[in-house]
Amino acid sequence: MSFEIQRTCAEGSGARRGLLAGRVHTPALLSQTHAGAPPFLLPAGVAALPGLDGLCVSFSDMYPYAKAIAACNGEEEKKGGGGGGGLASFTAQADHALFVSCRDPGYVPVKANEVGGICVDGARGRKVVPAAEYARVLAAMRPAFAMAPADELPQEGFGKKRCRTAVDRTVEWLDALLAEQTAVAEAAPPPRNPPVPVFGVVLGGLEPRLRAQSAAETAKRGVAGFVLAGFGLGESTAVRASLLAEVLPLLPPASPRLLMGVGAPADVVALVAGGIDALAAAYPLTLMQQGYASTFDIPGVDRKAAVAAAAEEEKGASRRAKRPRLHGGGGGGSGGDEEQEELTLGVAPGATAAGDGDGGDPIVDASAAARHGKIQLRDRRWKRDRRPLLPGCGCDTCRCYSRAYVTHLLNCNEMLASTLLYAHNLHHYLLFFEQMRKHIDAGQFASFANHFGVELQSPPAQQAAEEEEG
Ligand SMILES: [Zn+2]
Secondary structure, X not given: OOEEEEEXXXXXXXXXXXXXXXXXXXXXXXEEOEOOEOOOOOHHHHHOOOOOOEEEEEHHHHHHHHHHHHHHHHHHHHOOOOOOOHHHHHOOOOOOEEEEEOOOOOOXXXXXXXXXXXXEEEOOEEEEEOHHHHHHHHHHHOOOEEEOOOOOOOOOOOOHHHHHHHHHHHHHHHHHHHHHHHHHHHHOOOOOOOOOOEEEEEOOOOOHHHHXXXXXXXXXXXXXXXXXXXXXXXXXXXXXXHHHHHHHHHOOOOOOEEEEOOOOHHHHHHHXXXXXXXXXXXXXXXXXXXXXXXXXXXXXXXXXXXXXXXXXHHHXXXXXXXXXXXXXOOOOOOOHHHHHHHHHHOOOOOOOOOOOOOOOOOOOOOOHHHHOOEEEOOOHHHOOOOOOOOOOOOOHHHHHOOHHHHHHHHHOOOHHHHHHHHHHHHHHHHHHHHHHHHHHHOOOHHHHHXXXXXXXXXXXXXXXXXXXXX
């Protein structure tokens, strides 16, 4: 599998731009899926998203369908091959690079794995999947790249000894997986499919020594990249940064590094500044599940022009509505005109121009709350607010629906609310990644990072080189 580093950050950080597997532009979001597809969205909605190159598919979601997935390969080979088949055919996701992960990035790992392999929960209960079987199923799935099986643990509820066992087991499983891949490749009749590129897993909880041991052992194996696992489980940003500073210099610099489970924008920027190339994060979905619309400001995304154009249009509509009517007008009881005026201006009764509470309108409110903002759409204060979820946003939801209507859908538990809200949150989050890439390209990553309160620091390897030069 290829990974091409196209640009490194010249402003004293480890941030870099690259191309993974020939089609994933990094720093990238590998967007979460449920049962192999982006949740809540129809194909047209997925196609409308900006810069969605890769999807993260959970092994356990698809394992029960391994035979059906393998059957797709048989059909493909009858047609003459051509590299299709597998998971991409089964899930109809050929437009995206698929990354198979050992767990869903939205779930906290449970301490359930056994000596023999990872535990996979399915309709028929829990099953232990040994590394060799994992390798055979991966061969049938044919994803663009995959995470090796890992004995990932929650951050509490076990001792250091168990944590050490997890590191040792994960390395053993990686060896077994790679050995099985070689055996499968040798046994297959030509033309042979190349083995699925595997990312080794670096874990070790909050123990720097174990993390370093895990990184060093994994780096000795012939892996295509690395997954930094066991993060996003409640550790502080500072603890995460110090563990990564310990581990990243031990990995080959030209290999891609993927981190699972962390998604808040400021945390993502800090990780990218530290040299992380891709994230498998549940952030947009988690916000949606809690009823939030994402509204943080993204440097480089100018929504002001779109907002001004919409305001002009609204003013025109307002003037037309105010023209005296020659023949009186039916309908509209007392107070109706007043309500119309408020609705036309698009400001919720009782709300300030800057919005209020969590987030506000970032166009007006440049506070830290707005920069990292989100608005709670279950709140009934939006129930007469005709503005889009985020004024100036170009997503399908914001172009067609108001906060008031999405609030109504949410409070009625109507499924469309999840679709509309998730489409907005994912669109907004993908723009954030797109702008991060553009700012690295333009040599302006420092200002992008500062916007999110992240000060750039030279990565440890670079610091050491600078000190030697000095
Ligand atoms: Zn939107």
